[in-house]
Amino acid sequence: MKKVVVLIVLVALSLLMMNCGGGKAKIDDIPKWYLNPPVAEDAIMEAGDAVKHSMGLAKEAADARARDAIARTIEVKVNSMFKGFMQESGIGDDAEALEFTSSVSKQVTANVLRGCRIVKRDMRPEGNLYHAYSLAQYDLNSLVQETLNAARKQKALYNEAKANLSFQELEKEIEKLEKVQE
Secondary structure (H helix, E strand, C coil), rough: HHHHHHHHHHHHHHHHHHHCCCCCCCCCCCCCHHHHCCCCEEEEEEEEEEEEECHHHHHHHHHHHHHHHHHHHHHHHHHEEEEEEEEECCCCCCCEEEEEEEEEEEEECCCCCCCCCEEEEEEEEEEEEEEEEEEEEEEEHHHHHHHHHHHHHHHHHHHHHHHHHHHHHHHHCCCHHHHHCC
């Protein structure tokens, strides 16, 4: 009876170990396009991934990360700070050195990606989790069009500001004339 209990415990432990350790993705299981997104002359392609309990949330997060990678490819504002500190005290063999280094980096992007679409998606179960991989594509013609639209908008805003200044100057001149006529 003791041998049966020990055998059951060993089987249960081995199943538990396989279930816990079997959830990790192996390099061979990752889609090839994730590690090396395709290159195209007329589009930017980037990949994203996410591991979640919910298949839908994993899909959404992977899609968002792929789009974010495209946005960072187009433009990214990087703020970074690097601090270094070195100190030495003592003489000869009794000298002691102290060194401290700190590096902080922050990347921010804000782009409108009209026409960006997910062209490939792969979903892999990992234990009780879902690992989603997404490949986003952004047509460079869309990027050119967005840039032209932004330039037109800036030009329109500039022209509106110039017109407002001209009207303000005109109103001041009319006020001067009215004061002279009084």
